[in-house]
Amino acid sequence: MTATAKAYPRRWRRPATMIPDPRWRYGLYAAILVYLVLAIGSVEVNWMRVWDGLDRGWRFVQGFLQPDFTSRWKDIRAGMIESLTMTVTSTVAGVLISVPIGIGAARNIAPRAVYYVCRGIIAASRALQEIIIAILLVAMFGFGPFAGFLTLSFATIGFLAKLLAEDIEDIDEAQAEAIRATGASWWQLVNYAVQPQVMPRLIGLSLYRFDINFRESAVIGIVGAGGIGATLNTAIDRYEYDSAGAILLIIIVVVMFAEYSSSHIRKWVQ
Amino acid sequence: MPVTQTENGPVWRLRTPRARLALWAGWFALVALTVWCWQVMTRDTIWLFVLDAPQQAADIGSRMFPPRLAYIERLLWPLWDTINMATLGTLLGVVIATPIAFLAARNTSPSLLIARPIALFIIVASRSINSLIWALLLVSILGPGLLAGIIAIALRSIGFVGKLLYEAIEETEASQIEAIQATGAGGAQLLNYGYWPQIAPAFWGISVFRWDINIRESAVLGLVGAGGLGLQLQASLNVLAWPQVTTILLVILATVVFSEWVSAKVRHAII
Numbered sequence: 052m053t054a055t056a057k058a059y060p061r062r063w064r065r066p067a068t069m070i071p072d073p074r075w076r077y078g079l080y081a082a083i084l085v086y087l088v089l090a091i092g093s094v095e096v097n098w099m100r101v102w103d104g105l106d107r108g109w110r111f112v113q114g115f116l117q118p119d120f121t122s123r124w125k126d127i128r129a130g131m132i133e134s135l136t137m138t139v140t141s142t143v144a145g146v147l148i149s150v151p152i153g154i155g156a157a158r159n160i161a162p163r164a165v166y167y168v169c170r171g172i173i174a175a176s177r178a179l180q181e182i183i184i185a186i187l188l189v190a191m192f193g194f195g196p197f198a199g200f201l202t203l204s205f206a207t208i209g210f211l212a213k214l215l216a217e218d219i220e221d222i223d224e225a226q227a228e229a230i231r232a233t234g235a236s237w238w239q240l241v242n243y244a245v246q247p248q249v250m251p252r253l254i255g256l257s258l259y260r261f262d263i264n265f266r267e268s269a270v271i272g273i274v275g276a277g278g279i280g281a282t283l284n285t286a287i288d289r290y291e292y293d294s295a296g297a298i299l300l301i302i303i304v305v306v307m308f309a310e311y312s313s314s315h316i317r318k319w320v321q
Numbered sequence: 322m323p324v325t326q327t328e329n330g331p332v333w334r335l336r337t338p339r340a341r342l343a344l345w346a347g348w349f350a351l352v353a354l355t356v357w358c359w360q361v362m363t364r365d366t367i368w369l370f371v372l373d374a375p376q377q378a379a380d381i382g383s384r385m386f387p388p389r390l391a392y393i394e395r396l397l398w399p400l401w402d403t404i405n406m407a408t409l410g411t412l413l414g415v416v417i418a419t420p421i422a423f424l425a426a427r428n429t430s431p432s433l434l435i436a437r438p439i440a441l442f443i444i445v446a447s448r449s450i451n452s453l454i455w456a457l458l459l460v461s462i463l464g465p466g467l468l469a470g471i472i473a474i475a476l477r478s479i480g481f482v483g484k485l486l487y488e489a490i491e492e493t494e495a496s497q498i499e500a501i502q503a504t505g506a507g508g509a510q511l512l513n514y515g516y517w518p519q520i521a522p523a524f525w526g527i528s529v530f531r532w533d534i535n536i537r538e539s540a541v542l543g544l545v546g547a548g549g550l551g552l553q554l555q556a557s558l559n560v561l562a563w564p565q566v567t568t569i570l571l572v573i574l575a576t577v578v579f580s581e582w583v584s585a586k587v588r589h590a591i592i
Binding site: 090101133137139140187190273287310 | 351354355358359361362363365366367370371374377378381401402405408409445446448449450451453454457458461462463464466467468471513514518537538540541544545554558570573574577
C-alpha cells in the first residue's frame with residue numbers, strides 16, 4: 052500500500068498543447084534554434100549608422116508628438132484629396148467589375164468554362180502586391196492618381212470577387228431550389244435567390260475594401276501613383292519629421308474614422 | 322411589410338414609400354459622389370499618356386519577355402534576406418504584440434480606463450500604417466538594410482496579431498480560468514494553465530498567417546531601401562532592365578505561393 056502511494060506522482064506537468072511527441076517537439080525546437088542563429092548571423096547591421104540614426108529617430112518621435120500641420124498644409128491637402136477621391140472611385144469601379152466576376156467564379160451558378168476564366172482573373176489580381184502593379188501601371192499610364200485608381204480597382208477585384216464567390220457558394224440551396232422550381236431563368240435565379248442572400252455581406256465587404264484602399268492609396272504614392280504617399284515620401288526625404296508625423300496622424304485618424312463608420316453602416320445594413 | 326389598399330385588393334411591397342425614397346436618395350448620393358470624385362481626380366490627368374497606354378504596355382511587354390533566367394543565381398541571397406526579414410520581423414512583432422493583446426482584452430486588462438485604450442490605440446496606429454511606410458521612415462532613421470525592414474515588419478505585425486489575439490483572449494471560457502484560480506494559482510500560473518491552452522491554436526494560427534502576409538510584404542520592402550528582393554527590383558527598374566524585372570517578379574510569385582502553401586498546411590494541421 053505504501054509503495055503505491057510513494058509511486059504516485061506528487062507533481063503534475065501540463066501536457067504539451069501542440070505537439071505531443073517529445074522527439075518531434077525537441078527536434079522542432081532544435082531546427083528553429085539553428086535557423087535563428089543562421090538568420091540573425093546573416094543580418095548585417097551597421098551599428099555606427101544606427102547610433103547616428105537614433106538622434107533622428109528621437110526627432111521623429113518629437114515630430115510625431117508635436118506634428119506640424121501648417122507649413123506643408125497645401126501639399127498635405129492636395130495629397131489627401133487625391134487619396135480620398137482615388138479611394139472612392141477605385142472602390143466603386145472595383146465593386147462594379149468584381150460583382151460579375153464574383154458571380155462567374157461561383158461554382159454553383161456558373162458554367163464550368165466561365166468559372167475557370169473568372170478564377171484565373173482573381174488569381175492574377177491576387178498574385179502580385181499592389182505596389183508592383185502600381186509600378187507597372189505608372190510606367191504605362193504616366194504619373195498621377197489615374198494609375199493609382201487603376202491599381203486599386205485591379206486589386207479590389209481579386210479581394211472582392213473571391214470573397215463574393217465564396218459567399219455565393221455558401222448560400223442556402225433550399226431558397227435557390229425554390230426559385231428554380233417556379234421555372235425561373237438564370238437571371239431571375241440570381242436576382243431572387245442569390246442577391247438577397249449575399250447583399251448584406253457584399254455591402255460589408257465593399258466598406259471593408261474602402262478602408263483597405265485608403266490605406267493602400269497612402270503607399271502606392273511612393274512609386275508615383277499619386278495620393279498622400281507622395282507627400283509623405285517627400286516629407287521624409289526632406290527630413291521634415293514634424294510634417295511626416297502630421298501626415299501619419301491624419302492617415303491614422305481617417306482610417307479609424309472609416310473603420311468606425313463602416314462598422315456602424317454594416318450593423319445598420321445587416 | 323407595408324400594404325396598400327387598391328381597387329383590386331391589397332398590394333404588398335417590401336418597403337414603405339419613405340424607405341424606398343431614402344434608399345433611392347442613398348444610391349443617388351453615392352453615384353453623385355463617385356462622379357464628383359472622378360472629376361476632381363482626373364482634373365490633372367494628361368489623357369495623351371492614358372491613350373497611348375496600350376502602346377506602352379506592348380512596348381514594356383515586349384521588353385519583359387523572355388525573362389532573363391540566369392539572373393536567378395544572383396537572387397538567391399536576397400531571397401534568403403527576404404525570408405529572414407519576414408520571419409524575424411514576425412517573431413519580434415508577435416513578442417511585442419502578445420503583452421499588448423493581454424492589456425487590450427477586456428477580461429485580462431489591468432485597467433479598463435488607462436491600459437486598454439492605450440493598447441487599442443497602439444493596435445489601431447500600427448494597423449493603419451502600411452509596412453512600406455514604416456520602412457520608409459526607418460530607412461531614413463536607421464539607414465538602409467535588413468534591420469529597418471525587420472523592425473518595419475514587426476511594427477506592422479503588432480496591430481494585426483494584437484487585434485486577432487485580443488479577440489481570441491476575450492473568447493476564452495471563464496469557467497476554466499476560474500477553476501485554475503480556485504486552486505490558488507498566481508498570475509503566471511493562470512496564464513500558463515488557464516489562458517495559454519485555450520489561445521494556443523489561435524496564437525499559432527495567427528502567427529503563421531501573419532508570417533505568410535509578411536513574406537509578401539518583405540518582398541517589396543526593398544523598394545524603399547530595406548533590403549531583400551525589392552532592392553534588386555528597384556535596381557533593375559532604375560536601369561530599365563525589364564528581363565531582370567520579370568525574373569524577380571517570377572521569384573516573388575513563387576515565394577508567395579510557397580509561403581501560402583506552408584501557412585495553409587500549418588493552419589490546417591493546427592485547427
